[in-house]
Amino acid sequence: MTHAQLVQLAGSIIAILALAGFARWLKLGESRIATEEDARRFAEEALAGFEGGRALISGDGSAALVQGQGTIAVLKRHGAKVAVRRLVPPLRVREAVEGATVDTGEKLFGPVTLFGITADQVRGLEAPLTLV
């Protein structure tokens, strides 16, 4: 790379850090999964053919589980938006300090913790889907 290109690169890095810092300072990006209806809508919009039923919402609005017909949608707030995965029960769920954590099986998507929700509630949500 030439000297001019290196200067340009340094300038770009300073500019992007400044812009991201400005966005943070303006407190941009606020959102939450507020209601069961929200959760169902997000799941149905993100997953083709998904018909949402009962839902569990994390107390802080950062995550949710929605019962489908044979599958469960796991939702997590991703920045100001929501990212969704379709999981086949039984879910890998464990008790967390302030709620229940569901393992999505994807390292970069990560596990999803629902605050104020117990592992038993999660199992209750998936129970109708695992009956044979």
Add this chain to the structure above:
Amino acid sequence: MAAPHLPDIVSLAVPGFVLLVLAEMLVAWAKDKSRYEPKDTLTSLALGTGSTVAGAITAGFIYAMATWLYGHFRIVDLPNPWAWYWFVLCFVIDDFAYYLFHRSAHRVRWFWASHVIHHSSQHYNLSTALRQTWTGFISISFIFRLPLFLVFPPAMVLFAGGVNLIYQFWIHTEVIGRMPRWFEAVMNTPSHHRVHHATNPRYLDKNYAGVFIVWDRWLGTFEPEREDEAPRYGIVKNLGSFNLIWAAFHEWVGIAKDVWAAPGLKAKWNYIAKPPGWSHDGSRETSETIKALWEERERARERVEWMKPISSSSEEDRAVPRRPDGSARTAATR
């Protein structure tokens, strides 16, 4: 006429990009704070910076190849090759080449693996415009532009490509609703490009245009933005991660895994050349299957609407108290 010195207009435009992103952030702060998200913005801009580094590394090779093609395989010697009208013609043809590239970038997984970076944000703002690929050279996406070097001087073609890229910056915004009707008819606009970035089944794989939307209208890939259906941005399976490296390479990793595990050479090839989502056992979602499921659901909803009673024999009407003579007692007569 001697070849003029053409500036690197994309580099010159960068300060303007920064100021416009800043202005759009202020609009978001005033109107809708969810339009921007600091980590998403940082990811987009870092991917953009990485893209310029990758471009600088490969630019010499591209320019050398273009010069070689123009020098040895030129099919026509344009009279007065630097005249302004050749610039205009070059720009229009380059934009059509962009359309073909862009359509392939959504319909061939090899090209998609490179292009998906640009679509991997769930936000749609000016910073998204700068979220550009690191692997364009690996995906050999430059082949779509090669035919132009058989006619036009390489510097002219690359200049036209720069203008095209700058034009596409301002259409990545939700701040602008619709442009005047004549403009929407001919040019790519924020409204048309919002459709392109949307994952709503109705909008999937539409509006591939760079500058002129006429290519989509002509080749049947145009879809207007509807007032009753707001676009939802991102990709069919959103990343759920702000990891820069994962954003840049996840689809390449996916191709490698699929090709490795595919049964037989044909399946291996199809995991590279078929549309994103294709699988040898049909177990994954493609644009076509997503659209089919959505259409089926829409038809089912329409059937339910049709079956709803609307005449006086409806349950609601039957529930209205009746007079002894059988006529309904409406609210006004009660």
